[in-house]
Amino acid sequence: MAQAAAVAKKPPPAKRPRRRAGAGRTGATPRRLPYLLIAPAALLMLGFIAYPVISVFYYSLQHYNPTKPWRNGFAGLDNFTRAFTEDPLFWDTLAFSAKWVFVEVGLQLLFGLALALIVNQTFAGRALGRALVFSPWAVSGVLTSVIWVLLYNSQTGITRYLADLGIGAYGTSWLSDPGTVFPAAIVADLWRGVPFFAILILADLQSVPKDLYEAAEVDGASRLRQFLHITLPHLKDAIILSTLLRMVWEFNNVDLLYTLTGGGPAGETTTLPLYVATTSVEAHDFGYASALTTVAFVVLLFCSVLYLRLSKFGGDDK
Amino acid sequence: MITKDAEAPTVTSAPRTVLEAFGPRRPKKRQRSWDEVPRRQIYLPLGVYLVFTLIPFYWIALFALRPAGSTSLVPWPVTFEHFDKVWTERSFGTYFQNSVLIGVATLVMTTVVALAGGYALARFDFRLKRGFMLALLCSQFVPGALLLVPLFEIFANLEMINSLGSVIIAETVFQLPLSMILIGNFIKNVPPSLEEAAWVDGCSRFRAFCVVVLPLLRPGLIAVGSFAFVHSWNHFLFALMFLSDQGKQTIPVGLNTLMSADSVDLGALAAGxxxxxxPVVIVFAFIQKWLITGFSAGAVKG
Structure with a gap:
C-alpha cells in the first residue's frame, strides 16, 4: 500500500513543472507575473511620488516650521486662507505662472510646428540642418541660463555689439530691467523649447499616410489646404498631448528661471513653484509651502482636464 | 534578421517619401512649377532660425576660447586656460564624474524597470492595470520641484543625503512613468505571434522576450534611454538639494555656483x-535619427 501510494504520488511533482511551462505557452501565465513585473516601478512610485504627495497634503493642514517649533500643530485651513486672502505674492506668482506658460507654450508650438514642417521637406543638407536646428534640445536649463547670461551681459553681451552698430544703448541689461526681463527670459527658454516641439511633431509627421497627399493633389488641393485638411487633423492628438505635457512641464520647471533671473528683478519673474521653493527652502515655512503646492496641484489638474475636454482629445475614436 | 527587416524601412524610407509625394506630381502642371516647395521658402526661414540657434552656441564658445579680458569677436588666438581652470580649480573634473555616474545609473535603472513594467502593460490584462495606467498618467502632473521637502525628509530618514544614490533614485522615479508608457507602446507594436512562435520552439517567456522582442525595441530603447540620461545629466534641483558635499556635486550645480558668484568669471563659466x-550634444547627434523613429513608433496613444 505504502509503495503504491508512493508510486501514485510520484507523477504529480513531475507533471507540475511541465504544466507551468505549458501554461506560459498558451498565454495563461501565472496570475502573479504581471504584478511581479510592475512591482519595482509601483514600489518606487509609491515610496517617492505617492508618499511625498500625501505628506504634502498632510502638511498643508499643519503649521510646520522647524525654525518656529512653538507654533507647529494642526492648522485647519489657515494656510489656505492665508494664501487666498492675505498673500498678494501668491496671486502675483500664480498670474505670472499662467502668463509664462501661455506665452511660452504658444510660441513653442507655433515655431516648433513651422520648424518641423520645414525640415520635413527634402532639401540639400537636410541631415545637417536638422541636427543643428535641434541641438539646443539637449541643453539643460542651467546651461541655457549660462549661455543667455553671457549674451545678455551688459558689458560683454550682445547688446554692446548691437550698440556699436547703433542699435540700442550701451550698458543695457535686459535681465535686470523689469520692462525687458520677461521677453528676455521667454526668448532664452524658446531657444531650447522649440526644438523639443519640433522633434515630437516631426516624429508624428512621418506617420501621415502619403497617399492622402497624392489624392489631394490629384483633386487640385493647394499646399495650404493639404496642410489644413490632412496634416493638421492627423497631428491633432499629438499636438494636444505634447502641448499639455509641455504646459505642465513649463509650469513646473524651475531650473531656468531660478538660475537666469532668480525670480527677479523685484519678484517680477517668480512663478508659483519658484515661490514655493523659496518659501520652503529659505523661509522654512513647510506648512505654508505645502498648502501652496496643493493649490498648484489642483490648478494643474483642473487646467489639464479642462484642456482635454475643450480640445476633445481622442474624440474621433469614441 | 527580423531586426533588420523591421527597422530598415522606418529609418531610411520614411522621410524620403515626402519627396515622392510632392515630386512626381509636378509634370501635371496643375499649378505653376512651384507646386513643389520653392527652395527659398525652405532655406530662408531655416537660415534665420539657424542664426538664432547658433549665435548663442558661438557666444559661449567665444568666451570659453578667447583670453580673459579680450573683446574680440573671433576666438583667436585660441586659449585653453579657462578649461584648465574650470576642470581643476573649480573641480569640474569631479563634477563630471559624478554627473556621468548619475546619468548612467539612471539610464540603466529606468530602462530595466520600465521594460519590466511596460511588458506587463503591453502583454497582460490584470485587475490593477487600469488603475496603474491612471497612476502613471497622473504622475506626469506631479512636479518634482514641489516635492523637494518631503523627498528630502525621506532621504534623510534613509540616510542617503549626500549620497549619489538619492539623486539616482529621484531621477529614475520621475523618468519612469513616461518611459514605461512609451516602452509599453513599443512592445505592443511587436506582434505577439513572434513571441508565441518562440514559445512553441521551447523558449521560456523570458528567453523569448530577450531573443525576439528586445532586438526589435532598439529604436525605442535608444529613445527612452537617451532621454533618461540627458534628463538626469541636465537636472539641477535634486542634486542641489540632496548633495551638499562639494565633492558629490554635479555639473549643473557647479555651473550655478559659478554663475551666482559675486564677480562672475565669464571665461570659466563659459568653459564650464x-x-x-x-557629452549631451554628442549623444544627441549620435542618436538623432533613432530619436525621431523612436518617438513616432511609441507615440503616446490612448
Whole structure:
C-alpha cells in the first residue's frame, strides 16, 4: 500500500513543472507575473511620488516650521486662507505662472510646428540642418541660463555689439530691467523649447499616410489646404498631448528661471513653484509651502482636464 | 534578421517619401512649377532660425576660447586656460564624474524597470492595470520641484543625503512613468505571434522576450534611454538639494555656483558650460535619427 501510494504520488511533482511551462505557452501565465513585473516601478512610485504627495497634503493642514517649533500643530485651513486672502505674492506668482506658460507654450508650438514642417521637406543638407536646428534640445536649463547670461551681459553681451552698430544703448541689461526681463527670459527658454516641439511633431509627421497627399493633389488641393485638411487633423492628438505635457512641464520647471533671473528683478519673474521653493527652502515655512503646492496641484489638474475636454482629445475614436 | 527587416524601412524610407509625394506630381502642371516647395521658402526661414540657434552656441564658445579680458569677436588666438581652470580649480573634473555616474545609473535603472513594467502593460490584462495606467498618467502632473521637502525628509530618514544614490533614485522615479508608457507602446507594436512562435520552439517567456522582442525595441530603447540620461545629466534641483558635499556635486550645480558668484568669471563659466554641453550634444547627434523613429513608433496613444 505504502509503495503504491508512493508510486501514485510520484507523477504529480513531475507533471507540475511541465504544466507551468505549458501554461506560459498558451498565454495563461501565472496570475502573479504581471504584478511581479510592475512591482519595482509601483514600489518606487509609491515610496517617492505617492508618499511625498500625501505628506504634502498632510502638511498643508499643519503649521510646520522647524525654525518656529512653538507654533507647529494642526492648522485647519489657515494656510489656505492665508494664501487666498492675505498673500498678494501668491496671486502675483500664480498670474505670472499662467502668463509664462501661455506665452511660452504658444510660441513653442507655433515655431516648433513651422520648424518641423520645414525640415520635413527634402532639401540639400537636410541631415545637417536638422541636427543643428535641434541641438539646443539637449541643453539643460542651467546651461541655457549660462549661455543667455553671457549674451545678455551688459558689458560683454550682445547688446554692446548691437550698440556699436547703433542699435540700442550701451550698458543695457535686459535681465535686470523689469520692462525687458520677461521677453528676455521667454526668448532664452524658446531657444531650447522649440526644438523639443519640433522633434515630437516631426516624429508624428512621418506617420501621415502619403497617399492622402497624392489624392489631394490629384483633386487640385493647394499646399495650404493639404496642410489644413490632412496634416493638421492627423497631428491633432499629438499636438494636444505634447502641448499639455509641455504646459505642465513649463509650469513646473524651475531650473531656468531660478538660475537666469532668480525670480527677479523685484519678484517680477517668480512663478508659483519658484515661490514655493523659496518659501520652503529659505523661509522654512513647510506648512505654508505645502498648502501652496496643493493649490498648484489642483490648478494643474483642473487646467489639464479642462484642456482635454475643450480640445476633445481622442474624440474621433469614441 | 527580423531586426533588420523591421527597422530598415522606418529609418531610411520614411522621410524620403515626402519627396515622392510632392515630386512626381509636378509634370501635371496643375499649378505653376512651384507646386513643389520653392527652395527659398525652405532655406530662408531655416537660415534665420539657424542664426538664432547658433549665435548663442558661438557666444559661449567665444568666451570659453578667447583670453580673459579680450573683446574680440573671433576666438583667436585660441586659449585653453579657462578649461584648465574650470576642470581643476573649480573641480569640474569631479563634477563630471559624478554627473556621468548619475546619468548612467539612471539610464540603466529606468530602462530595466520600465521594460519590466511596460511588458506587463503591453502583454497582460490584470485587475490593477487600469488603475496603474491612471497612476502613471497622473504622475506626469506631479512636479518634482514641489516635492523637494518631503523627498528630502525621506532621504534623510534613509540616510542617503549626500549620497549619489538619492539623486539616482529621484531621477529614475520621475523618468519612469513616461518611459514605461512609451516602452509599453513599443512592445505592443511587436506582434505577439513572434513571441508565441518562440514559445512553441521551447523558449521560456523570458528567453523569448530577450531573443525576439528586445532586438526589435532598439529604436525605442535608444529613445527612452537617451532621454533618461540627458534628463538626469541636465537636472539641477535634486542634486542641489540632496548633495551638499562639494565633492558629490554635479555639473549643473557647479555651473550655478559659478554663475551666482559675486564677480562672475565669464571665461570659466563659459568653459564650464561647454564641458556640460559636449557629452549631451554628442549623444544627441549620435542618436538623432533613432530619436525621431523612436518617438513616432511609441507615440503616446490612448
Amino acid at each position: 558650460g561647454i564641458v556640460a554641453a559636449v
